[in-house]
Amino acid sequence: xxxxxxxxxxxxxxxxxxxxxxxxxxxxxxxxxxxxxxxxxxxxxxxxxxxxxxxxxxxxxxxxxxxxxxxxxxxxxxxxxxxxxxxxxxxxxxxxxxxxxxxxxxxxxxxxxxxxxxxxxxxxxxxxxxxxxxxxxxxxxxxxxxxxxxxxxxxxxxxxxxxxxxxxxxxxxxxxxxxxxxxxxxxxxxxxxxxxxxxxxxxxxxxxxxxxxxxxxxxxxxxxxxxxxxxxxxxxxxxxxxxxxxxxxxxxxxxxxxxxxxxxxxxxxxxxxxxxxxxxxxxxxx
Amino acid sequence: xxxxxxxxxxxxxxxxxxxxxxxxxxxxxxxxxxxxxxxxxxxxxxxxxxxxxxxxxxxxxxxxxxxxxxxxxxxxxxxxxxxxxxxxxxxxxxxxxxxxxxxxxxxxxxxxxxxxxxxxxxxxxxxxxxxxxxxxxxxxxxxxxxxxxxxxxxxxxxxxxxxxxxxxxxxxxxxxxxxxxxxxxxxxxxxxxxxxxxxxxxxxxxxxxxxxxxxxxxxxxxxxxxxxxxxxxxxxxxxxxxxxxxxxxxxxxxxxxxxxxxxxxxxxxxxxxxxxxxxxxxxxxxxxxxxxxxxxxxxxxxxxxxxxxxxxxxxxxxxxxxxxxxxxxxxxxxxxxxxxxxxxxxxxxxxxxxxxxxxxxxxxxxxxxxxxxxxxxxxxxxxxxxxxx
Numbered sequence: 313x314x315x316x317x318x319x320x321x322x323x324x325x326x327x328x329x330x331x332x333x334x335x336x337x338x339x340x341x342x343x344x345x346x347x348x349x350x351x352x353x354x355x356x357x358x359x360x361x362x363x364x365x366x367x368x369x370x371x372x373x374x375x376x377x378x379x380x381x382x383x384x385x386x387x388x389x390x391x392x393x394x395x396x397x398x399x400x401x402x403x404x405x406x407x408x409x410x411x412x413x414x415x416x417x418x419x420x421x422x423x424x425x426x427x428x429x430x431x432x433x434x435x436x437x438x439x440x441x442x443x444x445x446x447x448x449x450x451x452x453x454x455x456x457x458x459x460x461x462x463x464x465x466x467x468x469x470x471x472x473x474x475x476x477x478x479x480x481x482x483x484x485x486x487x488x489x490x491x492x493x494x495x496x497x498x499x500x501x502x503x504x505x506x507x508x509x510x511x512x513x514x515x516x517x518x519x520x521x522x523x524x525x526x527x528x529x530x531x532x533x534x535x536x537x538x539x540x541x542x543x544x545x546x547x548x549x550x551x552x553x554x555x556x557x558x559x560x561x562x563x564x565x566x567x568x569x570x571x572x573x574x575x576x577x578x579x580x581x582x583x584x585x586x587x588x589x590x591x592x593x594x595x596x597x598x
Numbered sequence: 599x600x601x602x603x604x605x606x607x608x609x610x611x612x613x614x615x616x617x618x619x620x621x622x623x624x625x626x627x628x629x630x631x632x633x634x635x636x637x638x639x640x641x642x643x644x645x646x647x648x649x650x651x652x653x654x655x656x657x658x659x660x661x662x663x664x665x666x667x668x669x670x671x672x673x674x675x676x677x678x679x680x681x682x683x684x685x686x687x688x689x690x691x692x693x694x695x696x697x698x699x700x701x702x703x704x705x706x707x708x709x710x711x712x713x714x715x716x717x718x719x720x721x722x723x724x725x726x727x728x729x730x731x732x733x734x735x736x737x738x739x740x741x742x743x744x745x746x747x748x749x750x751x752x753x754x755x756x757x758x759x760x761x762x763x764x765x766x767x768x769x770x771x772x773x774x775x776x777x778x779x780x781x782x783x784x785x786x787x788x789x790x791x792x793x794x795x796x797x798x799x800x801x802x803x804x805x806x807x808x809x810x811x812x813x814x815x816x817x818x819x820x821x822x823x824x825x826x827x828x829x830x831x832x833x834x835x836x837x838x839x840x841x842x843x844x845x846x847x848x849x850x851x852x853x854x855x856x857x858x859x860x861x862x863x864x865x866x867x868x869x870x871x872x873x874x875x876x877x878x879x880x881x882x883x884x885x886x887x888x889x890x891x892x893x894x895x896x897x898x899x900x901x902x903x904x905x906x907x908x909x910x911x912x913x914x915x916x917x918x919x920x921x922x923x924x925x926x927x928x929x930x931x932x933x934x935x936x937x938x939x940x941x942x943x944x945x946x947x948x949x950x951x952x953x954x955x956x957x958x959x960x961x962x963x964x965x966x967x968x969x970x971x972x973x974x975x976x977x978x979x980x981x982x983x984x985x986x987x
Contacts, residue, residue, distance in 0.1 A: 324904070324907060325907075325908075325911065327977065330976075330977050341979070345899070345940050345941050345944070345980060346940040348901060348928075348929070348940075348944045349901065350978075350979055350980070351979075352979040370977060370978060370979040371977055371978065371979070372899065372900070372901060372977075372978040372979060372980055373901050373904070374901050374902075374903035374904055375903055375904055375907045377901070378904060378977065489928070490928050534709065538709075547708075549711060550711075
């Protein structure tokens with residue numbers, strides 16, 4: 313069972329502001345049934361359209377999702393729209409006395425719904441995240457196909473929450489939590505945000521012994537290549553390593569695929585980049 | 599608050615008769631059964647008795663019983679043994695809905711060059727034996743298929759599967775952790791080569807399991823060292839737990855004869871009432887043969903963790919196929935493999951009964967669950983049309 317704070321439990325068992333506002337000024341909807349959580353946020357402004365006087369929510373999701381929604385509606389009341397936009401997902405989590413890291417995506421969902429609602433009210437393009445949301449077409453490159461999350465959104469969450477591992481990014485956004493195919497890309501985004509050089513470039517030793525080279529080839533295939541092939545229903549098997557010649561056999565969807573030549577070049581490029589520039593990859597029937 | 603425990607597929611209460619049987623083997627009769635003196639010898643006799651009791655429940659011979667630490671160890675040992683017995687064979691067949699004890703190991707082996715085939719299941723969670731027949735070949739070292747599914751209770755046609763596999767010369771293993779003690783098994787009339795069970799699923803303590811290995815089946819031990827378990831599992835025996843396992847198996851034989859029908863009736867009543875009282879539900883695996891103690895009910899437009907937390911507030915312990923209860927982000931691999939729609943998979947709850955379940959327990963769930971679902975649906979942006987039903 314999750315180690316929820318008393319305040320999370322209280323807001324789950326007795327959520328504040330459940331329901332809808334029929335004449336709401338702003339409505340933001342994020343999430344979907346497929347994602348496993350969804351939030352519809354209603355905001356009512358005062359006569360001068362300056363401050364938020366009422367907020368209500370409807371949530372489909374776990375205990376943390378309901379508690380985060382309840383907290384959010386309490387936090388925005390009395391604030392101007394600009395002040396409300398300043399609320400971070402970390403503040404939502406702090407309001408609840410903290411959330412388990414695996415549940416931080418619930419607080420991110422609250423922040424997203426608020427952004428979407430205010431953007432729609434103002435008639436501007438909604439911020440990019442994905443998540444099956446009803447905002448305008450997301451900007452940026454789609455990174456996590458399972459949950460529909462873009463690089464722009466992920467970089468924002470990585471930066472604002474100072475995330476340093478792909479696992480943390482998954483906990484905060486869900487990206488990479490299903491098929492795992494985008495995890496290498498998430499690692500690249502973390503490196504980019506942190507201003508680091510690519511991890512592989514740092515780790516690549518200057519001179520490789522034969523044994524180390526073989527180990528690196530295996531590690532690269534396991535950690536960098538195969539997860540990407542799995543994402544498309546494919547796979548490969550390492551058949552042999554002879555000096556710099558690497559023999560692989562394609563499996564599942566990759567076996568007999570018309571584009572296997574292209575895939576082999578992709579594997580070769582990855583190995584050259586992360587292991588040694590003289591590597592050649594040969595597809596064999598194994 | 600009264601505790602209503604309906605999560606017996608996760609673990610069971612140690613039966614007090616089992617506990618009494620094992621109690622002396624901690625501080626009084628603590629000898630090592632391998633010792634030559636009388637003090638160890640009396641423990642050895644009791645371990646032998648336990649072995650005979652387990653064998654009796656399975657319709658097996660005592661020398662076919664290997665005590666292990668858990669069901670996971672039994673599963674791992676069976677598969678690894680087969681791969682060592684047939685070093686030239688590189689193919690393993692299992693199913694998409696296995697317990698992680700089998701599935702994770704097979705997926706790890708696939709990274710080490712083994713060819714792993716995961717059989718599909720249909721919407722009821724049932725196997726297609728013709729697919730098995732088509733895929734098992736001379737390169738197949740072992741086929742490992744669960745006897746009954748832990749989430750849905752669906753029972754696979756294991757005997758038919760074993761016969762198909764044996765014709766092709768592969769070994770057949772079944773993870774029967776959920777089946778043993780709930781439905782009758784008879785190894786004497788079976789084609790199964792190896793079968794796993796776990797003590798804590800049938801009212802013995804955690805930390806003891808069994809691997810049944812048919813007499814004559816080639817076997818390579820995973821743990822080597824001493825000569826315990828006829829060389830098939832080295833390591834000093836966990837004697838108190840083994841003795842408990844024996845007693846639990848003896849009681850399970852009685853239970854199946856006397857009480858299993860009562861449990862099935864309670865499960866069926868729970869299913870009937872909940873289905874009638876809560877709109878938009880479906881029974882996962884409801885269209886095929888299931889364990890008599892298991893009910894997996896999917897409720898649309900609600901998320902499982904919220905249901906479990908609110909049930910817990912009423913003292914009711916159940917389990918969920920929801921992603922959010924486990925920290926993973928997709929609903930259970932079993933429900934996904936069955937093609938249960940996302941609208942239902944996230945809101946699936948498993949109730950699993952035992953011999954200790956009472957009619958009052960069932961009444962409490964029938965009273966508590968419908969208002970919980972109404973409350974969560976009222977809070978949800980989906981499915982609000984069911985509010986007034």
